[in-house]
Amino acid sequence: MTQPSYDVVAIGNAIVDILSPATDAFIADIGMTKGAMALVFSPEEADALYGKMGPGQEVSGGSAANTIAGMAALGGKCAFIGQVADDQLGAVFAHDIRAAGIRFDTEARAGSPTTGRCLIFVTPDGQRTMNTFLGASHYLPAEALDRALIADAKYLYLEGYLWDPEEPRAAMRAAIDVARAAGRKVAFTLSAEFVIDRHRDAFHQLIDAGEIDVLFGNEAEIVSLTQAADTEAAIAAIKDKVPLVVVTLSEQGACAIAGNERVQVPAAPVDKVVDTTGAGDLFAAGFLHGQAQGWGLERSLRLGAVCAAEVISHFGARPLADLKALAAEV
Ligand SMILES: Nc1ncnc2c1ncn2[C@@H]1O[C@H](COP(=O)(O)OP(=O)(O)OP(=O)(O)O)[C@@H](O)[C@H]1O
Numbered sequence: 561m562t563q564p565s566y567d568v569v570a571i572g573n574a575i576v577d578i579l580s581p582a583t584d585a586f587i588a589d590i591g592m593t594k595g596a597m598a599l600v601f602s603p604e605e606a607d608a609l610y611g612k613m614g615p616g617q618e619v620s621g622g623s624a625a626n627t628i629a630g631m632a633a634l635g636g637k638c639a640f641i642g643q644v645a646d647d648q649l650g651a652v653f654a655h656d657i658r659a660a661g662i663r664f665d666t667e668a669r670a671g672s673p674t675t676g677r678c679l680i681f682v683t684p685d686g687q688r689t690m691n692t693f694l695g696a697s698h699y700l701p702a703e704a705l706d707r708a709l710i711a712d713a714k715y716l717y718l719e720g721y722l723w724d725p726e727e728p729r730a731a732m733r734a735a736i737d738v739a740r741a742a743g744r745k746v747a748f749t750l751s752a753e754f755v756i757d758r759h760r761d762a763f764h765q766l767i768d769a770g771e772i773d774v775l776f777g778n779e780a781e782i783v784s785l786t787q788a789a790d791t792e793a794a795i796a797a798i799k800d801k802v803p804l805v806v807v808t809l810s811e812q813g814a815c816a817i818a819g820n821e822r823v824q825v826p827a828a829p830v831d832k833v834v835d836t837t838g839a840g841d842l843f844a845a846g847f848l849h850g851q852a853q854g855w856g857l858e859r860s861l862r863l864g865a866v867c868a869a870e871v872i873s874h875f876g877a878r879p880l881a882d883l884k885a886l887a888a889e890v
């Protein structure tokens with residue numbers, strides 16, 4: 561087996577976030593569930609919601625794209641595959657990802673729908689409530705896969721959010737086959753409970769077939785996947801099926817379970833939690849970067865916690881601080 565040139569290639573939604581501060585009363589008035597991610601199915605609905613939003617800040621997002629941005633900021637060699645439309649937000653997304661040093665070759669798609677956008681309302685406690693219009697993201701065709709690139713990356717990283725639509729799901733299945741045939745590892749993030757509700761059986765099939773090497777989820781997601789009574793029961797149910805399971809525990813930190821080895825770390829300190837958007841994404845970035853460097857579980861978890869703490873200390877889900885400098889202290 562040849563040495564891969566890339567640390568990670570990710571496949572995910574290509575989304576630009578529009579973030580705005582909001583009060584709890586606003587979230588309730590508008591009928592959103594605080595802290596949740598809801599899908600917005602039509603551009604008209606997205607426009608109507610945008611019309612109700614206060615002044616916004618536009619920052620590239622997308623869960624797996626954020627993770628890749630974090631890994632690139634840590635010095636990893638990264639590539640991203642995701643679908644934007646041939647429009648202004650698509651150009652912004654492509655610019656930002658390439659400017660971060662990430663290889664991004666997926667051709668923009670002509671015509672409607674527009675590039676995906678995520679309207680994010682951030683309450684004074686730093687909690688984010690997301691409304692995502694997936695737009696062009698959902699049209700990622702299997703032909704967009706660069707098989708040689710996937711075979712040339714240590715890790716293939718996939719987001720559950722993209723499992724819903726048929727074309728990207730087929731693309732991700734094909735990517736898994738390419739990665740496995742090349743002897744690479746597959747990492748998968750569960751993304752959200754509503755995704756698991758729709759695809760629980762498919763996720764279990766992937767796991768039972770040994771297709772997933774690293775599984776990321778928060779407590780609610782791991783519990784939902786296993787339909788266990790609580791987090792501990794969920795870990796017990798999954799730990800012998802996936803070589804490495806990472807469970808994030810919000811302000812309690814995170815734990816990793818690899819066979820009989822289990823390590824837990826506390827959250828890294830944060831002066832003020834400004835916006836939790838991307839906490840899980842950047843945690844995954846730090847952890848996977850550590851793993852790609854051959855670090856042990858504890859040091860990888862600590863880097864995950866430091867990266868998550870950085871991203872929640874400001875608006876937007878892409879890192880602003882020098883992550884390499886932060887990593888040097890882990
Ligand atoms: N209040 C907090 N203080 C410090 N660190 C936090 C806090 N909330 C989250 N984190 C860090 O972020 C990591 C991920 O958080 P969490 O478990 O909430 O993931 P998540 O639900 O995927 O988040 P999100 O969906 O908002 O990205 C935690 O493991 C922790 O390191």
Ligand SMILES: O=C(O)C(=O)C[C@H](O)[C@H](O)CO
Nearest residue numbers: 573621622623678692721877
């Ligand atoms: O990645 C996705 O699919 C999302 O739904 C939205 C992301 O979590 C959001 O863009 C965060 O930056």
